[in-house]
Amino acid sequence: MAKKALPQSQPIIEFKNVHKVYQTGPVSYEALRGITFSINEGEFVAIMGPSGSGKSTTMNIIGALDLVSSGHYWLRGKLIDAYGEDELAEIRNREIGFVFQSFNLLPRTSVLKNVERPMMYAQIGKAERRRRAFESLDLVGLKDKAHNLSNHISGGQIQRVAIARALVMRPAMILADEPTGNLDTKTANEVMDFLLKLNQQGHTIVLITHESDIAMYAGRVIKLKDGLVESDRVNGKLKMKKGS
């Protein structure tokens, strides 16, 4: 069943002195002011911080949605500093499994089609797509909902479908941006338990959150403040999956 966490040696994410400056007309704003950290394969890391701390910017850069202004970002050893838009799209498609707070699924589209979509962009054949989508949905326990429309399932189920979609491309990591922000406590805990289970199976998970409760699921918490790393430590009060 659940395989043991891998020896945490191979870095998946490396940030070296990353700066990010936003320019709006004559006004410039430095969201990240020199951040350095690395995340190894198999880790479950929470990036925390109040609003304005730079956690969204960090998540955008990790997710290859945005590029660094200066410094370097390596993803699986690949330097992601000067890629074009289409190359970034390809990296997102292959290496990153996104789970957002809201608007995770395409409206008026079946659960199955939602999970298949990243594979369509990767030119994966129809039969293989279907097989992997079902496999992934089975993993999140929603195989029987495959043909439901995305707006006909519950909030917790939506997040699980998003996780299933994040897994289909077998990415380097799952990047979850406030994945429980729209859920009640019970459902939120269920989703987090599920992420924890995935981590125990060997998946790397990066969680962006401002809730310390949620961050407690992670094995390591990086706290940001004013665009700098305030603390980076192993989580001593690790929440364990119920019953495990």
Next chain:
Amino acid sequence: MEIVELFYLAVEALKTNLVRTILTMLGVIIGIASVIIIVSLGEGATQSIVSEISSFGANILTVQAGRNFRGPGGGGGSTVDSLTSKDVEALKKLPNVVEAMGLVSTNKQISYQGQATQSSINGVEAAYSTHHDLTLVQGSFISESQVATRSKVVVLGDEVVTDLFGEGSEVVGESVRIDGKSFRVIGVVQDSSDVYVPIETVQKVLLTQNYYNSIEVIVSESQLVESTSTEVENALLIQHDINLVADADFSVRSSQEMISSISSVTGTLTAMLSGIAAISLVVGGIGIMNIMLVTVTERTREIGLLKAIGAKRVHILTQFLIEAIVVTLIGGIIGITLGITVTFVATQFLSIPFVVSATSIFLALFVSIGVGVIFGWYPAKKAAQLQPIDALRYE
């Protein structure tokens, strides 16, 4: 991504806003339908005119009074009094000419016991019936003696009989009034809306004129039409004492020439009307562009999500472009169907042939797709160029 899947996705997206999609399509439907109707009716009308002219016979030359109306400064043909019975006699003497007959035509009201209709009155010789293959369904045609004695007799087209007496009525022996004067019906001609009266009667009783509006020259063989045309022209120039062909107060035409000139006139008309109809296609296209821009704005978050999970610019561009094309293509197909239906109904009422060319259908389909591509391009490009983080943050 496969094109079939993109079409499937487009149809799915369009179905969610069905009413809006249909309203957007209307512009294309109306545009395509009007072009199909105009082109088809134009072709039908041309065919009908051509077949009517062809039924004159390929060996008939028509001398029209007045300057050549194809040239610059051409006078209004029929009001000119240059053609007379002397011309007819001169033309009869030419070799290869079997017959020459004067023709007078006018529009008059014809009535019977309170029923009245406006009809084209043709003053003709007795020989007219033979050379024009008229089929008599009742009575007989005008005789030479009736022409000579200026008899007040009339041969009616069956459509005129239907208008005045009712369909299929036996009318030989009845009296009708033309321009207030009483005429005895002596015969009925099949498939015609014309009225035939002895030429002398039209000239002296109805119009009081001595000249003809035109002269028909029957040539012995159709191969000789061209050469005889020149002879007819020369004979009339001498007869009218005119030295230069350019000064001629008449023009000579074969039915072939008439067909080609009428075809070119109807062709130009059809093209002009189609041009006007095509404007509605442009308006429809702008409507599509407008709605697609709204759609792109509405679906900004969706575009952001798609980009996050790996959609490249080309994927987004193709998806939205295909949505626009699906709208115009379906609109085009509905428009073609509507156009063909309306054309079919209209041809039944106008009694012209029902002609819908495959070319116009393919052209309409091609144009529909073209409208989708042209007017869908800008919104699709706008969608493709959205930055993923901006799109994801969009509220």
